Amino acid sequence: MRGAGKAVVLLSGGLDSATTLYYAVSKGYDCECLIFDYGQRHRKEVNSAKRIARLRGAPFRIVKFRMPWKGSALLDKSMAVPKGRRIGKGIPSTYVPSRNTIFLSFGVSFAEVIGASAVFIGANAVDYSGYPDCRPRHFRIFNELVRSGTKAGVEKRRIEVLAPLVDMTKADIIKLGRKLGVPFGQTWSCYSGNRRPCFKCDSCVIRAKGFKEAKVTDPLTTI
């Protein structure tokens, strides 16, 4: 299926963004991926993202930047990644200030240049770590910003940020991903970059709960 036009897909290497790419392709979008190299604790994320883009046959671009102020356990190796915390209580130290806003701004810039009508982001606000920039409201306001602050918006060419997974449970995302053929074994969710996931950080815990509820085996549990 083709014909929905061009789209930019923000790809992190995780389960959600991989599913989002496969979803966007299934909806007929001609997808170009954007991968961010922003000083993550490990290279596994970026490498996973590249592999997933290649497997789905989507070209990708890498945007590299550093935030010298860090301010997040995901960027600062001297901060510990919380393990075994009660998810849902507060915003954890893995929160990266303005991350999604920065990512989306680059995504919209790229979309404007290649003439894409959509920027897909795999954010989810159900089974998630409580990051405020993953909520539907954030994307609604961001879309207003795009209409007001871009040449495309002024000229009434639509560029829309779409977060198709935002209201889904992790189990539903996994079921959708399985249906679309997402290579779960190539995705990486763990905040650590060891050979195997730690199974203790928020990201691992949320992923494991999702696979369990979806009654699907996570290929990463058998490596």
Added chain:
Amino acid sequence: MRGAGKAVVLLSGGLDSATTLYYAVSKGYDCECLIFDYGQRHRKEVNSAKRIARLRGAPFRIVKFRMPWKGSALLDKSMAVPKGRRIGKGIPSTYVPSRNTIFLSFGVSFAEVIGASAVFIGANAVDYSGYPDCRPRHFRIFNELVRSGTKAGVEKRRIEVLAPLVDMTKADIIKLGRKLGVPFGQTWSCYSGNRRPCFKCDSCVIRAKGFKEAKVTDPLTTI
């Protein structure tokens, strides 16, 4: 005067952002500057910004990134910078898609980490090139985004984007800058990076008109 708290000032090396820094300091803000190295056509801008921060005694951080899709005459040396065009007619090829949104997102991220309550930007929507992300509406919506999408916003700690020059004419900005002691001779507005400004690009034309109307001599005309 001190006591307004910390602020982040986005510094480009131009006249407007330099005046904004001097203004923020005059209002009692303890300022830290953010300078962007994003693949501009020349190094003069970044070097001017550094000099201005040092002259005002404000620390600075540099954020370096590239947008591999370019899409602007300011980033793509194979595109010509328009000269002698009628300013006010349309959005010129020097427009950089999402630039201010990207800059502000980094600014808010930095502000959140250092506990700043304001992010100053020297944008102007009167004597300007018609960039849609320089208009007051863009900053109003961006402030909504900050309230919804940051930990600071969720916790009701205010971070506000302030564009104090947005409704001023270039002549008024120059008069204000002169009062505040802005070193105009250290600022750089020209889109080209030659020894002397070209006096023909939008940025030079707008600057010259401002100095003329303010009845001030631009020190750059005598180098």
